[in-house]
Amino acid sequence: MSDDDGMLLNFSTIEDGGSGFKPSSAKVTGGRWRDRRKMKMMMEGRPKKKRKLKQNAATGTADVENNSGSDPNMDAATNEKESTSEKAVEFKNSGKSNNVNSSNNQVVSSLFTSNREISTAVNTNERDESAEQAPSNAPLSGDSFEALGIKESLLTHLKEKMKIQKPTSIQKLVLSHLLSQWKGQDDDLFINAQTGSGKTLAYLLPIFAKILGMKIRVDRKSGCFALIVAPTRELASQIYSVALTISNCCHYLVPCLLIGGERKKSEKARLRKGCNFIVGTPGRVLDHLQNTKVVREQFSQSLRYVVLDEGDKLMELGFEETITQILSILHDFQLDNSIFPPLPSRIVHVLCSATLKGGVKKLGDVALQNYKLLSNRQMEGSSTASEVPDQLLQKIAIVPPKLRLVTLAGSLDEITKSHKGSESTRRTMVFLSCSDSVEFHYETFSSSDEHHRNLVGDTVRLLTKGNKILPSFTGNSDPGTIFYKLHGSLSQPMRSATLDHFSREDEASRGKHKIMFCTDVASRGLDLPHVGTVIEIDPPFSTEDHLHRIGRTARAGQSGEALLFLLPGEEEGYLNCIKGFHPKGWKLLKFDKDIIQPVFQSMSVSKSDREGDSKKQEDSWDSNVTTWHLNVERRVLEDQILKGIAVKGFTSHIRAYATHIGAEKQYFNVKFLHLGHLAKSFALRERPKSLAQQSSRDGAKQTVQSKKDTAKMDTKDKMLKMAKLAVKQSASEFNY
């Protein structure tokens, strides 16, 4: 990554600090600095901020007052100081916070004060909820696979064993193209279709149909007919398992999986036995092409199809060079068209992507020749498929940083409650910016005291009776919830086992709410069954990621909903950026009235250090929110391991935030973040300054000079420096 790429633009400061406030250009000189500052503020039209801390004698709680004209965009330094002293007051008095009543105009907790104003009052992209939205990625009722050329054993297998009755619109387009009798079957294809529209079967089915339709005896020794390359191991494994399922109707055709993290020796052994389909990740495929003679032998005469799945992700992860090398090796093979005459006379390249942005077009130029663009929206008169499925209900909440954790708890609790009593399995995915943040959220929600049981290593946890982490969990009822964590720092077998458990539909899963905290490693192409809700607590790193993340729900015509959290301020501008993806609109939620209040007003949350108290007091919803948050903070304070995880989660999150693409830095810029408030959403009471020092102690070795430099910087600059360093070292560290 070069120093001047789009990422680094993310660090540039804008003149007004992003607040919309334009400083006066006039210079004030002479006199005392206080007078100069006062004069400058007057010239800039900024009112002098009065702040008073009042100790409430009756309750022992603090009332933090700001003058009503306070600037919600006050600069970070002022904000930070304020936040710290608020915290000091709050926690000094936290023992009595349950007594506080919001009805007498007292501010119950600093959770609800000093938050930046939310400016999005009107939903400019309102979804018409009264209108029935027909699924846009569902199978087409009026078409059939027979009519498209799928025959005999493959057709029976598809309908009876795989329960796939009708093609989706993209399958119809691709099948009619690749199975056509005319010369066009040799054209390269660019498949652009919505998430969950069945792209995998769209390219696998015609390849299988073509091989089976040759009426030439083939077996695993006949050579490899298709190479499918996918950007992540999870996706490659998934495509491999679809190929394996199809091959159940023709056992003599054998697929093979080549992915990093697996033993190369055993892969070589499998390749030596022979295979007809190779599915793999780019690095490992290239490695075998360069170093395993038998692979080249397998491809040399039979290879007719090269599929690049999730093309935009392949580019984003920097695989262009690897793909170019793979293609150049493959193109050197001399095909013998006399052995399999019914197959295309050249290698047909297929590129798949749900989006057309990013480098995917460039990959098209590299990999495809005279390609044909097939898009499932073409049928409905739209040019591309970069839109969310029509039936997906998108919700958006603008959530102040301090309230992110508790709003997430409210959202998860609501889903859990609404699922109670159901026989089916409910699945929710929560997307976070980096592995460390996944660890923090997983630990926070899944392990309260001893009330949990590890099911798969420590990545899958079943909550047991007595767990009270979500407001509706009571001590004597079964929470019916399983938590999962998935990110790239876990070993490959662990990642596979976790996904396998999450996807399982067995007796033990019935009626359970499965909640997975994950990074973008789970955003691409993964086909997990019946994901009801996707929550993006951290904003996506690009609009394409947004589309792919929420595309884990509402697949193949099913219903689903997604919830995106944005911070008040610049992030609200992101709504305009994603509007084009949501032609059916979205629902704008108020984080307090619509999410946390309904959840926290219906139950009493008791303080974790007063569990034994027999008399429960009916508290207002905001007091319950405060108590819930204090309980988590107390756990972090008392448990040094959890505290370490929280600190790492926070610092890595800030670093990850700095990697938002340059084009979107106007919405996501570290400079806009209020670090003190954000720390609160990691249940941290310490000021970011001490966190930055702590993390640099824990982290990379610093030179004496860089230590001196760091000491001179303020907290925000330190975070920026850490972010730049981290990006230089490895972008994948926090993305995956």
Ligand SMILES: Nc1ncnc2c1ncn2[C@@H]1O[C@H](COP(=O)(O)OP(=O)(O)OP(=O)(O)O)[C@@H](O)[C@H]1O
């Ligand atoms: N014709 C069909 N009828 C019913 N279900 C189907 C059909 N085709 C595919 N599916 C199912 O739809 C789901 C989504 O398929 P697939 O993973 O191929 O989608 P995709 O378009 O590749 O999505 P993404 O862009 O997210 O990778 C799978 O569970 C698959 O079994």
